[in-house]
Amino acid sequence: MTELNAAREAAPSGVDVNTPSIARVYDFFLDGKDNYASDREVAQALLDIVPEAAIVARANRAVLRRAVRYLVGEAGIRQFLDIGSGLPTAGNVHEIAHEIDPDTRVVYVDNDPIVLVHGRALLADNKTTVVVQADARRPREILEHEATREMLDLDRPVAVLLAGLLHHIEDQDDPKGIAAELRDAVPSGSHLLITHFCDPGDDPLTDPMRAALRAKMSGFVDRRREVIAEFFEGLEMVSPGLVHLHEWRPDAEAQEQDHPLQRFMVAGLARKP
Numbered sequence: 001m002t003e004l005n006a007a008r009e010a011a012p013s014g015v016d017v018n019t020p021s022i023a024r025v026y027d028f029f030l031d032g033k034d035n036y037a038s039d040r041e042v043a044q045a046l047l048d049i050v051p052e053a054a055i056v057a058r059a060n061r062a063v064l065r066r067a068v069r070y071l072v073g074e075a076g077i078r079q080f081l082d083i084g085s086g087l088p089t090a091g092n093v094h095e096i097a098h099e100i101d102p103d104t105r106v107v108y109v110d111n112d113p114i115v116l117v118h119g120r121a122l123l124a125d126n127k128t129t130v131v132v133q134a135d136a137r138r139p140r141e142i143l144e145h146e147a148t149r150e151m152l153d154l155d156r157p158v159a160v161l162l163a164g165l166l167h168h169i170e171d172q173d174d175p176k177g178i179a180a181e182l183r184d185a186v187p188s189g190s191h192l193l194i195t196h197f198c199d200p201g202d203d204p205l206t207d208p209m210r211a212a213l214r215a216k217m218s219g220f221v222d223r224r225r226e227v228i229a230e231f232f233e234g235l236e237m238v239s240p241g242l243v244h245l246h247e248w249r250p251d252a253e254a255q256e257q258d259h260p261l262q263r264f265m266v267a268g269l270a271r272k273p
């Protein structure tokens with residue numbers, strides 16, 4: 001049996017293992033087990049060009065954890081809407097939040113069916129966390145989804161997390177409009193986190209990896225920093241603003257992750273006044 005056939009047999013129903021999936025390629029870079037031959041082929045093509053590519057994935061995950069700690073620990077947030085949440089991996093949003101307050105409510109949203117399968121299994125007995133399959137390009141459906149309505153009180157502050165998501169949303173699908181619709185749906189005191197692949201202009205270090213991502217991942221769009229900054233329109237940036245991943249409220253782990261490839265992505269958190 002070929003590896004691909006073996007993977008196809010092992011795949012949960014509804015999951016197409018022959019088409020690479022963003023969630024599963026990312027899972028591979030984070031040393032997860034929920035990836036298949038087609039995903040590993042994409043990941044390997046990236047690693048062939050930039051052997052340290054996984055650093056970026058790990059640094060993105062790390063900044064997400066730091067932001068959740070800040071949001072629960074310092075900003076008093078007790079509700080999360082994590083869109084493009086990805087496969088469950090070590091240090092999920094609900095785990096980090098629950099270390100500080102176990103009553104924190106989390107809605108995970110992803111359009112990849114594998115996330116729903118694994119999320120449901122992981123969260124079967126969890127009363128404060130739920131996973132929803134929906135498309136970020138239709139925020140209204142997410143906000144009006146029964147599970148979102150049951151889990152979140154949209155009259156109280158919510159942290160909307162768009163970590164590693166908007167660079168998978170093409171211009172024609174209006175990423176700025178998506179961010180604005182989510183911003184408008186939540187009350188004052190809510191927060192928006194965005195991490196995003198950044199086009200730094202001519203950059204001999206990141207150019208090959210950006211070219212490989214564009215070639216291998218359909219719908220991948222890295223954007224200039226000033227374009228990403230516009231996604232926070234109407235919000236107040238939380239210090240230190242929109243910066244490279246390891247510069248966002250670094251802890252010891254972030255300092256260890258300091259690497260020139262970090263120029264590849266930016267992170268920003270903002271508060272709705």
Ligand code: SAM
Nearest residue numbers: 023026084085086110111112135136163164168
């Ligand atoms: N947010 C996690 C993090 O930062 O660690 C995972 C990021 S992962 C790189 C991007 C995720 O966005 C994938 O799980 C992918 O399936 C999801 N995604 C991409 N396009 C989407 C869309 N239109 N609607 C919902 N999810 C989407």
